[in-house]
Every structure is written in structure tokens, then in C-alpha cells.
Amino acid sequence: MQHKARIALTAAGLMGLSMAAQAQDGESYITLASTTSTENSGLFGAIIPQFTDKTGIEVRVVAVGTGQAFEIARRGDADSLLVHDTAGEETFVEEGYGTERANVMYNDFVLIGPDGDPAGIADADTVAEAMQLIAESGAPFASRGDDSGTNRAELRLWDAANVEAEGDWYRELGSGMGPTLNTAAGMDAYVMSDRATWVAFDNPQNLELLFEGDDALFNQYGSILISEEEHPHLKHDLAEQWHQWLLSDEGQQAIGEFEVKGQQLFFPNAD
Amino acid sequence: MPSDTSALNTALSLILGFDPALMEIVALSLRVSLAAVLMAAVIGLPLGAALALWRFPGRSVLVVALNALMGLPPVVAGLCVYLLLSRAGPLGELGLLFTPTAMMVAQLVLVLPIIAALARQQVEELHQEYREQLTSLGLSRLRMIPTLLWDARLGLVTVILAGFGRASAEVGAVMIVGGNIDGVTRMMTTAIVLETSKGNLALALGLGIVLLGLVALVNAAAYVVGETARRRLG
Numbered sequence: 001m002q003h004k005a006r007i008a009l010t011a012a013g014l015m016g017l018s019m020a021a022q023a024q025d026g027e028s029y030i031t032l033a034s035t036t037s038t039e040n041s042g043l044f045g046a047i048i049p050q051f052t053d054k055t056g057i058e059v060r061v062v063a064v065g066t067g068q069a070f071e072i073a074r075r076g077d078a079d080s081l082l083v084h085d086t087a088g089e090e091t092f093v094e095e096g097y098g099t100e101r102a103n104v105m106y107n108d109f110v111l112i113g114p115d116g117d118p119a120g121i122a123d124a125d126t127v128a129e130a131m132q133l134i135a136e137s138g139a140p141f142a143s144r145g146d147d148s149g150t151n152r153a154e155l156r157l158w159d160a161a162n163v164e165a166e167g168d169w170y171r172e173l174g175s176g177m178g179p180t181l182n183t184a185a186g187m188d189a190y191v192m193s194d195r196a197t198w199v200a201f202d203n204p205q206n207l208e209l210l211f212e213g214d215d216a217l218f219n220q221y222g223s224i225l226i227s228e229e230e231h232p233h234l235k236h237d238l239a240e241q242w243h244q245w246l247l248s249d250e251g252q253q254a255i256g257e258f259e260v261k262g263q264q265l266f267f268p269n270a271d
Numbered sequence: 272m273p274s275d276t277s278a279l280n281t282a283l284s285l286i287l288g289f290d291p292a293l294m295e296i297v298a299l300s301l302r303v304s305l306a307a308v309l310m311a312a313v314i315g316l317p318l319g320a321a322l323a324l325w326r327f328p329g330r331s332v333l334v335v336a337l338n339a340l341m342g343l344p345p346v347v348a349g350l351c352v353y354l355l356l357s358r359a360g361p362l363g364e365l366g367l368l369f370t371p372t373a374m375m376v377a378q379l380v381l382v383l384p385i386i387a388a389l390a391r392q393q394v395e396e397l398h399q400e401y402r403e404q405l406t407s408l409g410l411s412r413l414r415m416i417p418t419l420l421w422d423a424r425l426g427l428v429t430v431i432l433a434g435f436g437r438a439s440a441e442v443g444a445v446m447i448v449g450g451n452i453d454g455v456t457r458m459m460t461t462a463i464v465l466e467t468s469k470g471n472l473a474l475a476l477g478l479g480i481v482l483l484g485l486v487a488l489v490n491a492a493a494y495v496v497g498e499t500a501r502r503r504l505g
Binding site for chain 1: 357358359360363366368369450451452453455465467468469470471472
């Protein structure tokens, strides 16, 4: 028995060591905290291999809501940040956690709803009017409610439309974009989504794109370099290469060429 | 993938096609969960046995706490391990966050109470049965631990399987500490969450069927080993 226990103990130790070893190899990688829209739409799957081919640097994407991505970066757990909340990104830099923020690309938000369009938002002239119509009709609206970039943008739009976003009709789900679309499909609710996630989403059921095109629905993505002073242990050199590549002609072209179902989802706009 | 493909067809084509990405995910899931369960067993079995044999003040509090920890919500375990391994946390220097090792630690935290608490119960019952014999042999309590664990081994296999079930099924903890990074920390359960969020329900359910099959295989293997041992013991 004692012998067997010793064998088991050694095996467990070895397995632990081998796993630790595996975490160490492939030194040439960075961890990128980003949003679910960029990962789930397949954008990273299309552009990162091009970057890796050129530089030999692997990019490991942790795809979370923008609020959580900021928190991961603040704690020093990611080498680079690519999110979509310009106001939050500027605050992040002002607080000293980031040293540089640059526009990378944009797309837009769209309003999705059940195919009957009970609130009649398809004919609205502005997104503010569309949102007022939803609130007046009392039709359910599914909100992310998770402090993500999309959630923050949605709350700003309610404010701009002078609508108090609360009541039975306003349902805060506290979920990512995909789960929110799944839920909205299940309860025939209106929902605001980034275009990329919506186009790549495969379970729309009765949902349809009902309103798009207002300038207020603009959705800017930015890349941020994280402060070396704040987090000296991070791979700043590699992160800088990634940041510069995103802004380079090559990176911008890669973003522009990415399509899902024949549609371009992200529009490069580095300065 | 056409949307009318049924989940079962998806599962079959995933398995029969030996999809390399799937194989990688399956291998990682097994590696992490088996390592976590093995470590939990190495620590938890003697710990549970010791708790069964020794009497000390506060023992009942410890037993209740251990039993309660069997219900530790995975997402809470994940959050604790995240705060521990995060750069800003006490073990941040190790740089283990978002690695398979971090996921193994999180699963260890979840599985250890299950194995220790159930082992304590099994050993305690056995000890009550054989107390006089063991004492007459003049065994110290420390010497009794391996003897009792060995005698309880058939029941303990089930205990370890329960731990493995918990480890392989959970998603909340590994999602937080692993980050669901493609090719690095994507496991069966986190891949299912991801495909569900993409609205790819057939693939998500297909992956679920594959996972269920894997767990069934591990359980079947343990059953065969257990039955063989039982027959040999007569």
C-alpha cells in the first residue's frame, strides 16, 4: 500500500510539473484581453495567424465583456487590450494604466427585434425615436446589463432618447452578447447588438434586423498599450509589435478583408 | 455547418472525423480533470481518513465545513483562484493565470472537499466496525490510515469518480481562471458555452454528447476495474 501511495504521489507530482512546464514553453506570446464580438465573429481567427506568421508572436485572446477586460488589464493579467468603449478607454489611460490608445476599426450597433415589429421601429427616422417607440409599446427589451461596451453604449442611447430604462419591459440579463441574443429570441424581445455578433449568430429564430444606419450607432474599437510603470512584468515589447501591426497597412488590410457570410464586419480606421 | 444538422449527427461527425481541434480540446479536458482528481485523491484520502480517526476540539466544525464545501459554487472557487493567481494577487509572480495549471488548481479546490468528506465518512464507518481488531493489533492511528484506506478502496473508487464527475462537468471556475483561450485553455465545457453563445446550438449539443460519452467511458473503466477486484476478493 505504502509503495502504491508513493507511486501515486510521484505520478501526481510529475503530472503537475509537466503541466507547469507546458505553461512555460512558447515564450513568444502575449495575452490579449478583448471583447466577445471580436472573438466570436471569427475576426481574431482570421487576422491573428497573419500577425503570427510575420512576427512569430502568438496572441492568446481572453474574450470577455469590456468592463471585465478593463479589470483584467488593470490587475496586470493581460499584455494588451482591444475593446470598444472610447470613453472608458480614455479614462483607463488617464488613470495611468494605459500609455497609448489608438483607433483600430469600427462597425455599428443595430437594433434587432421580433419579425412582426410590434413597436414599429423599422420606420423610425432616428435611433432615439426607435428606442422611444420600444419603451412606449411596452414590448420587452433585452439588455446585456453586464457593463460591456455594448451595454454602456445602449445606456447612453436611452439617455439620449430621454427614456427611463426600467420597468417590466426592460430586462437586464447580465449576459454576453450571444446569450442575450439567445434569450431575446426565446422571448421575442428587442435587443441591441453589435453588427459582427449579429451577422455571425446562428440561432436568430424570429429575430430580424429592424433598425440600422443612425450615426449614433457608431461603434469604435481601440487598442491600448498598457503602462510599463504600472506593470513592469508584462511583455511590453511584444504587445507594442501587436499594437503597431494592427495600425499598420498590413493589419488594417487584414481587418478590412475579413468577411462573414459575404459581409465585411469591421472597417479599419487607424489614424 | 447547416442549421438543420441534428446534434447527434454533429456529435458523430465530430468523433468519427477525428477533428484535430476537438481532439486537442478533449485531451486538455481529460488532462486537467484527471490531474486535478489525482491530486485531490492524494491529498484528500489521507486527510479524510485522518479526520475520521482523530478526535480533537473543533473536529465537528471541520467536518461540517468540509461537507459544506462539497457544495462550493464553481464560480466562487474560480473567482478565489483568480484573485490568488492574478498579478495583483499573492501568487501573481508565478504567472499561472490563463494556463491549464490554473484550471487544474481551480478544479482541485472543487474536488478536494468532495473526496476528503466522502472518504472521511467511509473510513469512519469502517473504523467503527474494526476498531477492536485494529486496536488489538496495536496499530497507531497513523498506521491505521493506509490499512483502512486500503480496506475501503472499492467504495473509494466511487468517491473518486464523484470527484471526476464534478471536475469534468464544471465550467464556471475554468472559464474565469483559464480564459477559454483557443488552443491553450479551451476545454469541452467552455467550448460548449462558447458555441451556445454563438447560437451554434447543434455543435454545442454535439460537444455535450461527446463529453457525456467521455465521462461514461471513464466510469465504465472504473467499473470494470472494481468488478474485477471484487471477483478476485470473492
